[in-house]
Amino acid sequence: MLLVIISALSVSASVKDKSTFVLVIDAGHGGKDPGAIRYKTKEKDVVLRMALALEKRLKPYHTCIKVIMTRMDDRFVELNKRAEIANNAHADLFVSLHANACSSPKIFGVEVYTLGVAGLERENQVAKMENSVILMEENHAQTYADFDPFSPESYIMMTMVKDDNFNESIFFSKMINDSFSSKKVATRGVRQAGFLVLRKTEMPSVLVELGYLSNKKDCNTLKSWQGVSKISGILCESILKYLKQQGVEVVKTKEPVTTLHVENDVKRSVEVDGEYFSIQLAASSKSLSVSRFGLQYKDVFQKNNKGWFRYYYGKYKTFNDAKVALASVKRTVKDAFIVAFDAQGNKVSVKLLLGK
Ligand SMILES: [Zn+2]
Incomplete structure (x- = not known):
């Protein structure tokens, strides 16, 4: 299933309009990999909310920027796969979103990383923590045969070509850092470390640690809607600034977005x-236009019954998957709710399905 999607993507990428800037937003972790957990807050949830908020903020600019998400729900995506999605789409920029944690509750602030081996002990600790997720991937021994996330040699060996992408990544990371500083959000600066997720990307790439979940205040900010709104706004502003700097004409439009791109969509669209x-x-x-929901067309389906048109979004095996999706759907459709269907496609009570 995934192979089909990837090859279809390569075809569409080769004919893609070169005037459109392609951004990949990568919400770190997901599924069986929660990332850091502090104060009952999981990194995977925090970064997903932020990624979705950022994607939404960029919607009015869809005529000049195409956004691709590596995940839009609570799913596990391998590190190499994230880079592959970006490479196949010939993306112009890759932004990976994470949240940090450490043993000291006093440390707080945003950190912006580019790939590098020059990192100090502290930076490489952060990279090690983020990279260790590959141990959850099946076949990780083969996939990352040249890499042991816990061996210092691996970090030294990590190939580091200081090309245009490297310079652009540094340039963009400074831009993000400055945007945070100008909005009075504490930052701990631009850093370099050996992040595996950035290793294989073939475009300027940064990894933003949005704050420390181990710091109560940062954690509360990242959990709150005000915090998500503020930080996604800062990220959006930095991206638009970078676009302008790249000579892209930034146009805001009220035209509705017809498609939303999730190139890694396996779980959501499977039969x-x-x-x-x-x-x-x-x-x-009355029959409604699907565009009114502001959701991905292919995931919206309609059922007609006794003169009523009902519109549904997504098909989920588990209640939990549906719950995670509901959280993002509610951003555009406030009174959406979870329903259940039996194998024949007839509506049944949610309780009935849960009771099984
Ligand atoms: Zn992380």
Whole structure:
């Protein structure tokens, strides 16, 4: 399934309009990999919310920037796969979002990283923590045969070509850092370390540690809507600034977005065998245009019954997957809710499905 998507993507990438800037937003971790956990807050949730908020903020600029998400829900994506998605799409910029944690609750602030081996002990600690996720990947011994996330030699060996991408990555990371500083958000500066997720990308790439979950204040900021709104705004501003600097004409438009790009969409769009959960968006006596929901077309489906048109989003095997998706759907469709269907596609009570 994934192979089909990737090859289809390569085809579309080769004919892609070169005037459109392609940005990949990579929400770190996901699925079985929660990332850092502090104060009952999981890094995977925090960064997903931020990635979705950023994607939404960039929507009005869709005529000049195409956004690709490595994940839009709670799923596990291998590190190499994230880079592959960006490379296949010939992306112009890769932004990986993470949240930090350390043993001292006093340390706080944003850190912006580019790939490098010059990092000090502290930087490489952060990279080690982020890289250790590969141990959760099946076949990691083969995939990362030349890399042991815990061996210092691996970091020294990490190939580091100081090309245009390297300079651009540094340039962009400074831009992000300055944007945070100008909005009075504490930063700990621009750093370099051996992050595996940045190793294989073929475009300017940065990894932003959005704050420390181990610091109560940072953690609360990252959890709150005000915090998400503020930080996603800063990230959006830095990206638009970078676009302008690249000579892209930044145009804001009210035109609705017709598609949202999730190139790694496996779980969401698969044909679900048997019963499933979904999200009801609306019920109407008249047929509605799918674009009104501001969601990805292919995940919205319609069922007609007794003169009513009902619109649903996504098919999920587990209630938990549906719950995670609901959180993002509610950003555009406030009164959406979870429903359940049996194997024949008939609506059943959620309780019935949960009870199984
Ligand atoms: Zn992380």
